[in-house]
Every structure is written in structure tokens, then in C-alpha cells.
Amino acid sequence: xxxxxxxxxxxxxxxxxxxxxxxxxxxxxxxxxxxxxxxxxxxxxxxxxxxxxxxxxxxxxxxxxxxxxxxxxxxxxxxxxxxxxxxxxxxxxxxxxxxxxxxxxxxxxxxxxxxxxxxxxxxxxxxxxxxxxxxxxxxxxxxxxxxxxxxxxxxxxxxxxxxxxx
Amino acid sequence: xxxxxxxxxxxxxxxxxxxxxxxxxxxxxxxxxxxxxxxxxxxxxxxxxxxxxxxxxxxxxxxxxxxxxxxxxxxxxxxxxxxxxxxxxxxxxxxxxxxxxxxxxxxx
Numbered sequence: 001x002x003x004x005x006x007x008x009x010x011x012x013x014x015x016x017x018x019x020x021x022x023x024x025x026x027x028x029x030x031x032x033x034x035x036x037x038x039x040x041x042x043x044x045x046x047x048x049x050x051x052x053x054x055x056x057x058x059x060x061x062x063x064x065x066x067x068x069x070x071x072x073x074x075x076x077x078x079x080x081x082x083x084x085x086x087x088x089x090x091x092x093x094x095x096x097x098x099x100x101x102x103x104x105x106x107x108x109x110x111x112x113x114x115x116x117x118x119x120x121x122x123x124x125x126x127x128x129x130x131x132x133x134x135x136x137x138x139x140x141x142x143x144x145x146x147x148x149x150x151x152x153x154x155x156x157x158x159x160x161x162x163x164x165x166x
Numbered sequence: 167x168x169x170x171x172x173x174x175x176x177x178x179x180x181x182x183x184x185x186x187x188x189x190x191x192x193x194x195x196x197x198x199x200x201x202x203x204x205x206x207x208x209x210x211x212x213x214x215x216x217x218x219x220x221x222x223x224x225x226x227x228x229x230x231x232x233x234x235x236x237x238x239x240x241x242x243x244x245x246x247x248x249x250x251x252x253x254x255x256x257x258x259x260x261x262x263x264x265x266x267x268x269x270x271x272x273x274x
Contacts, residue, residue: 002175010184017191017211026203029195033207036188040214043181047225052233056217059240064210064247071251072203075258080201080265093198097190104186108179117175118225125230131237134230146241153245160252 002120005046009039024079026072030065037061048123051131181222188215202254202264206247213243 016035023029037060044053135143188211195208217236224232257269 003172006176006180007172010180013184014187014191017188020204020207020211021191021195021198026201026207029204029207033210036211037214040218043184043218044221047181047221049221049224049233049236052217052221052236055237055240059244060210060214064244067247067251068203068207071254075203075255075264077201077203077264080199080204085198089198093194097194101187101190104190105179105183108182108186112177112179112182114173114177114179116226117173117177118181118222119175123225123228125228126224126233130230131233134234135237138231139234142238146238150241150245153248157248157252160249160256163256 002046002118006043006118009042013039013043026077026080027069030068030072033068034061034065037065046120047118047126048121049126051126051128178222178226182219185215185219185222188212188218200265200267202257202266202269205266206250206254210243210247213239 013036016032016039019032020029020036023032037056041053041056041061044056192208192212192215195211196205199205199208217239220232220236220239222232224230224236254264258264261269263269
């Protein structure tokens with residue numbers, strides 16, 4: 001059961017990721033990215049991360065992707081033209097990427113024994129209570145610094161977006 | 167019911183391999199696409215792949231720290247998206263283009 005859920009949603013994630021790279025229109029890429037994020041949220045649930053799954057849906061698939069789609073609409077971004085590339089990039093890129101993935105998969109398969117598998121409900125420490133306790137006890141300083149980072153980002157975005165063109 | 171050829175629950179390595187695949191797709195999109203917005207979305211895809219491996223290792227070690235790191239990555243990604251899209255808006259206002267190859271004033 002867990003395997004079937006994993007295969008279905010991992011397949012959706014990989015297909016949507018491929019679609020993101022292959023589509024010519026940015027709005028298609030944005031919708032594919034929403035698909036990747038939604039299926040990753042299901043995988044986080046399988047791994048026992050309820051809080052992270054919900055944060056993924058709300059922050060990533062909700063807020064960030066709305067921002068992306070908004071900017072695509074605002075700039076009226078169209079289809080990108082076919083770019084001229086060097087010959088070895090055209091014919092060598094995909095095999096090189098497949099070889100990289102293959103080496104990575106081999107190393108991971110060898111270094112993590114297949115007896116250890118992910119069972120739904122085996123890890124209970126991913127709820128909001130445990131995350132909040134850890135966040136406000138061990139990681140309280142990084143958490144507070146994050147608020148400064150977000151403040152800087154807000155000011156920077158406003159200053160950049162409202163700058164007059166001369 | 168016949169026995170399926172797949173294990174009943176997925177090994178940890180499968181999650182990490184999925185993370186590798188998504189990261190490689192993000193790198194490919196980052197290198198091959200020419201639209202600034204799509205390049206930016208490829209970066210988000212890479213961040214998501216790394217988040218998946220954080221949460222997987224958190225499951226393996228039975229500790230919640232990986233979830234915290236993943237949470238911080240999300241926060242930084244949100245801030246980065248806001249600033250990056252503002253930069254893209256400014257570039258478009260100044261140059262009327264979204265092609266990364268045409269925004270090359272710093273080259274040479």
C-alpha cells in the first residue's frame with residue numbers, strides 16, 4: 001500500500017518535473033511546479049511530516065506559486081524561442097544527466113540497505129507540537145534571525161519594484 | 167491476491183533517488199531554459215528536492231531536526247521568491263525582455 005502510494009506520487013512528481021523543463025510556455029511550467037509540490041506534500045505525509053506537508057501546501061503551492069503566476073501574467077510572458085546551442089550540448093546533455101542520475105541512484109542503493117523501509121506512522125515526531133517545541137527551544141536564534149531576513153526581503157522587494165525607470 | 171513484485175513499503179533509498187532525479191531536472195532546467203521566470207522556477211524545484219532529502223533523513227534518524235531545516239528552507243525560498251521576482255520586474259521594465267541571453271551587460 002505504501003509502495004503504491006509512493007510510486008504513484010513519485011511518478012506524478014517526476015512527470016511534472018519533466019514537464020516543467022520541457023514546456024515552452026512559463027505558465028505551463030508554473031502549473032507543473034504546483035503538481036511537483038502537491039505530490040511532494042503527500043510524500044512528506046508518508047514520511048510522517050504532517051506539519052511540513054501542510055506548510056509545503058500553504059507556503060509553496062499556495063503563496064510562492066501564486067506570486068510566480070502573478071508575475072507571469074503581469075509581464076505577459078510568452079513562449080520562448082528555440083535557442084541555438086552548441087552541438088555537444090544538444091546531443092550530450094540528456095545522456096550526461098541520465099548518467100549522473102544513474103550514478104547517484106547506484107550509490108544511494110548501495111549505501112542504504114533495502115531492509116530499512118518507510119512505513120506510514122512509524123515516525124510520530126513530525127507534528128506541530130514537536131516542531132514548535134524544537135523550534136522555540138533549540139533553534140530559537142535562527143528563527144528570530146529569519147524574521148529579520150523576511151523584513152529585509154519585504155523592504156528590498158518594495159524598493160526594487162517601485163524604482164522609477166529613467 | 168497475487169504477490170506484487172514490489173516491496174510492501176518503499177525503501178529509504180527510493181525517496182533519496184527521487185530527490186536526485188528532481189534535483190537533476192532542476193539543474194537541467196536552470197541550464198537549458200532561456201526565460202528568466204522558468205530558470206527561477208527550476209531553482210525552486212532544486213530547493214524542493216533538497217527538502218525531500220532533509221525530511222527523509224529526518225525519518226531515518228527519527229529526529230525532527232530535518233523538518234526544521236526544511237522549514238527554514240521554505241522561509242528563505244519565500245523571501246528569495248519575493249526579491250527575485252521584484253528583480254525580474256525591474257529587468258523587464260528596463261529592457262522589455264525576459265531572455266537571459268539578452269541580459270548580458272556584465273559579460274566581458
